[in-house]
Amino acid sequence: MYDANHLISRLRAASISHETRNFATFPARASMTFGELFAGAERNAAALVGMGVKPGDRVAVQVEKTIEAIQLYLGTVMAGGVFLPLNTAYTTPEVAYFLRDANPRVLVCDPARADDLAEVAGDARAVTLDGKGLGSLTDAVVGRGGFDPVPRGPDDLAAILYTSGTTGRSKGAMLSHANLASNSVMLRDYWQFTDQDVLIHALPIFHTHGLFVATNVALLAGARLVFLKGFNADEILEAMPRATALMGVPTFYTRLLADPRLTRERAENMRLFISGSAPLLVDTHEAWEDRTGHRILERYGMTETNMSTSNPYEGERRAGTVGFPLPGVEARIMADGKEVAQGEIGVLHVRGANVFQGYWQMPEKTAEELLPDGWFITGDMARMDEDGYVTIVGREKDLVITGGFNVYPKEVEGLIDDLPGVLESAVIGVPHPDFGEAVVAVVVPTGEGTSAEAVKAALSGQLAKFKQPKEVILLDALPRNTMGKVQKKALREEYARLFA
Ligand code: AMP
Numbered sequence: 001m002y003d004a005n006h007l008i009s010r011l012r013a014a015s016i017s018h019e020t021r022n023f024a025t026f027p028a029r030a031s032m033t034f035g036e037l038f039a040g041a042e043r044n045a046a047a048l049v050g051m052g053v054k055p056g057d058r059v060a061v062q063v064e065k066t067i068e069a070i071q072l073y074l075g076t077v078m079a080g081g082v083f084l085p086l087n088t089a090y091t092t093p094e095v096a097y098f099l100r101d102a103n104p105r106v107l108v109c110d111p112a113r114a115d116d117l118a119e120v121a122g123d124a125r126a127v128t129l130d131g132k133g134l135g136s137l138t139d140a141v142v143g144r145g146g147f148d149p150v151p152r153g154p155d156d157l158a159a160i161l162y163t164s165g166t167t168g169r170s171k172g173a174m175l176s177h178a179n180l181a182s183n184s185v186m187l188r189d190y191w192q193f194t195d196q197d198v199l200i201h202a203l204p205i206f207h208t209h210g211l212f213v214a215t216n217v218a219l220l221a222g223a224r225l226v227f228l229k230g231f232n233a234d235e236i237l238e239a240m241p242r243a244t245a246l247m248g249v250p251t252f253y254t255r256l257l258a259d260p261r262l263t264r265e266r267a268e269n270m271r272l273f274i275s276g277s278a279p280l281l282v283d284t285h286e287a288w289e290d291r292t293g294h295r296i297l298e299r300y301g302m303t304e305t306n307m308s309t310s311n312p313y314e315g316e317r318r319a320g321t322v323g324f325p326l327p328g329v330e331a332r333i334m335a336d337g338k339e340v341a342q343g344e345i346g347v348l349h350v351r352g353a354n355v356f357q358g359y360w361q362m363p364e365k366t367a368e369e370l371l372p373d374g375w376f377i378t379g380d381m382a383r384m385d386e387d388g389y390v391t392i393v394g395r396e397k398d399l400v401i402t403g404g405f406n407v408y409p410k411e412v413e414g415l416i417d418d419l420p421g422v423l424e425s426a427v428i429g430v431p432h433p434d435f436g437e438a439v440v441a442v443v444v445p446t447g448e449g450t451s452a453e454a455v456k457a458a459l460s461g462q463l464a465k466f467k468q469p470k471e472v473i474l475l476d477a478l479p480r481n482t483m484g485k486v487q488k489k490a491l492r493e494e495y496a497r498l499f500a
Helices: 006-013 034-050 067-078 092-102 111-118 136-141 177-190 208-221 233-242 250-257 282-292 363-369 409-417 452-460 488-494
Strands: 022-025 031-033 058-062 082-085 106-109 125-128 157-162 172-176 198-201 224-227 245-248 272-275 297-302 306-310 329-335 346-352 376-384 390-395 400-402 405-407 422-432 436-445 471-474
Touching: 006 067, 006 177, 006 208, 022 034, 031 034, 034 067, 034 136, 058 067, 058 092, 067 082, 067 208, 092 111, 092 172, 106 111, 111 125, 125 136, 157 177, 157 208, 172 177, 177 208, 177 306, 198 208, 198 233, 208 224, 208 245, 208 297, 208 306, 224 233, 233 250, 245 250, 250 272, 250 282, 297 376, 306 329, 329 376, 363 376, 390 409, 400 422, 400 436, 405 409, 409 422, 409 436, 409 452, 422 488, 436 452, 452 471
Parallel strands: 022 224, 058 082, 058 106, 082 157, 106 125, 198 224, 198 245, 245 272, 272 297, 436 471
Antiparallel strands: 022 031, 157 172, 297 306, 329 346, 346 376, 376 390, 400 405, 422 436
């Protein structure tokens, strides 16, 4: 009966004939076969239905990364439910908001949080799952029998993922079975994943990258995962000679480059290094190629759209770009209601089977960003070069408008990053009495010897005056979230009164 459930039938198809092959291996050398994975998922589905989960009901999950949590994801979708993963960093008041907003039937949380969260769980049935895959959920799952997946069509919801909410309230992106299935099938083929692949899985599973891109692509290919709790250079480097692929955020690559054990020999068995979720510096791209002989494949996506663009598997992977619109995905770059001329910067819109169904219970927000003809306004500023490669220039809301002129942070950051003695930088706009906003550069030096004055002086010959930072601030590190994204909002708040 797997056939009746759109997403599950697809995720199951590649492995149905090799039940006894390993799907996941763990650092302690333990492993789990495809057969065990899906049998466990069926037991989870049966347990969830026992707790009252009906088609369309949300199952909210804030747990550590375990293979049991993957079984819970699959089990939720099998039960016809809507999987709602939450970042483990969210505090109780934050989780309370998501629970009020999404009104889930079941909340699965870590036993250490159970007492706090029980108070905010509302009508949800609260059960637990810990970092070892044990808890009251497991107790309810053990001893259950097989389960026929609940029929669900392509347009039914499979998941709601809350966006990181850099402005205003966090929004629940509704993803259908077809959104997830179509994107993952396409990525499997585009990146040439097969049952010969061994993918190092070190990303969190509360986010689209680790949950859908990595897990679904591996399942669809019948590939194996080296399933790690999180980023751990020792474990990744240990796994590399037996693995074929790694999906990471840029910080994975910079941290691995800092480790002398990363060598060409160690990376010899690997066929593919993929980066996304935040911009990969050209320097990192080049350093990685020098060290390993591999060119990182950078791609671009977001919670609302799954993956939208990718550098080619075969063909030139162009550093600093996110490649071409993926098969089945249309892209256009817009300014003032029109497509911009080639090479100009505008806001990226995408359309295709990858684009989500809208924001949960926010019809107005949905209407602002998802146009009636299917185009989704990503909010990312981008340009396309003459060969069709897309470059992401930054979020629209990070654009700095100073004295009426637009400054694209990436242009300034690129020049600063190229200066000797600079590791990286973030350019922000902060309130200024004369200019409205002023350009401020936050710079991370590589060591001693770089000064704010030196950075300012180096830029003065290279940039129009209005683009030059009015202030340069040196910091040891940029604030980042777990997906490696620089938290510009935090920087703007920190320096909001610089010119007050
Ligand atoms: P999220 O919804 O958390 O996955 O965040 C999506 C956002 O991450 C996008 O709108 C982009 O701003 C950013 N992003 C994702 N991939 C890339 C990339 N390869 N380069 C630059 N920004 C990226």
